[in-house]
Every structure is written in C-alpha cells, then in structure tokens.
Amino acid sequence: MRATAALGLVATLAVGCTGADADLAALGRAATTSPLPTAPPAQPPSEITSAAPARASDAYTGTYANDHYGPMTVSAQGDELTMSLGPDERRFVLSHYDGDTFFYRTTGEMAVGLSGVTFTVGSDGRADKVRVENLDTSGLGTFTRKE
Known part of the structure; x- marks a missing residue:
C-alpha cells in the first residue's frame, strides 16, 4: 500500500515531465490505477500415493x-x-x-509452521539418528540414539 501511494505521489508530481521522468510518472499512474495482483488461494497438498510406508x-x-x-x-x-x-x-x-520422514507443527515464538523430522535407520532396523529440520539451520539439529 505504501509503495502504491509513493508511486501515486510521483505520478502527481511528475505532470508535464519528459524523458525518463515521464516514464516514471507513467509507471506511477499505472500502479495507482491497476489492481494489485493476488496470490492464488492456498490449496491443500494432494494425498501422496507413492509414499513409502513408515517402519514399525x-x-x-x-x-x-x-x-x-x-x-x-x-x-x-x-497409533501416534x-x-x-x-x-x-x-x-x-x-x-x-x-x-x-515425519513432520510436526512447531509452536511458540520461534514457530515456522511444519517441520520435517528424518530418522536415519541402521542395519539393525532401528534409528540411530534423527534430524529435526527447523533445529538444523546451523547444523545442530541431529540427535543421536543414547541406548
């Protein structure tokens, strides 16, 4: 909204200008008379049909x-x-x-929405590591099994 108002002000002040100033004035007029583009409505992701099943x-x-x-x-x-x-x-x-790979909804002041949680499974069929995506922005988000 502020950008549109600023361009409208430029268009108003630039009446009678020539050259590059006239181009800027035309841009300002177009910005104040054209509707703002809108993002398409958010669509829920379609159901994943090729997802590999989780382990036990x-x-x-x-x-x-x-x-x-x-x-x-x-x-x-x-079941959770x-x-x-x-x-x-x-x-x-x-x-x-x-x-x-799983996901969860983050909460609190540092919430980022949904975040991935990926387990690394060893040859014994048990996860030995888990990476929490939103905690790994600095490379510190991998947890190692203690048992």
Whole structure:
C-alpha cells in the first residue's frame, strides 16, 4: 500500500515531465490505477500415493541426545508417534510423510509452521539418528540414539 501511494505521489508530481521522468510518472499512474495482483488461494497438498510406508514404531522409539538441544524422547502412544523436547519435555505429534520422514507443527515464538523430522535407520532396523529440520539451520539439529 505504501509503495502504491509513493508511486501515486510521483505520478502527481511528475505532470508535464519528459524523458525518463515521464516514464516514471507513467509507471506511477499505472500502479495507482491497476489492481494489485493476488496470490492464488492456498490449496491443500494432494494425498501422496507413492509414499513409502513408515517402519514399525519401535524402529524410532527411544531416547536421543544432542549437545546443543539436550535429550529428545520418541514414544509411541496408541497409533501416534510423538517426540518430547526441551527441559519441559514439550510433546509434539509426528505425522508420517514418506518412509522414515515425519513432520510436526512447531509452536511458540520461534514457530515456522511444519517441520520435517528424518530418522536415519541402521542395519539393525532401528534409528540411530534423527534430524529435526527447523533445529538444523546451523547444523545442530541431529540427535543421536543414547541406548
């Protein structure tokens, strides 16, 4: 809105200008008379039909450690896989995305929306590492299994 008002002011002040100033004035007039473009409505993602299934919950459950963020516990509660983080053990539901990748909704003042959680599974069929995408912006978001 401010940019449109500023361009309108330029158009008003530039009446009778020539050359480059006239081009700027024309741009200002066009900006104040043309409707602003709108983003297309957000569409929910279509259901993924080629996603690889998740492993059994016990492949992911356990306690993981991180020198920067501390412990993380992954638990199965009924059909839900959850992770608990931080000193208050804040609980987040992990939703399956594809294979060993899940996602969760971040919360609080540093929330970024949905964030990926990717498990690295060893040859024994159990995850030995988990990377939390929104905590990994500085390369510190990988947790290693403690057990």
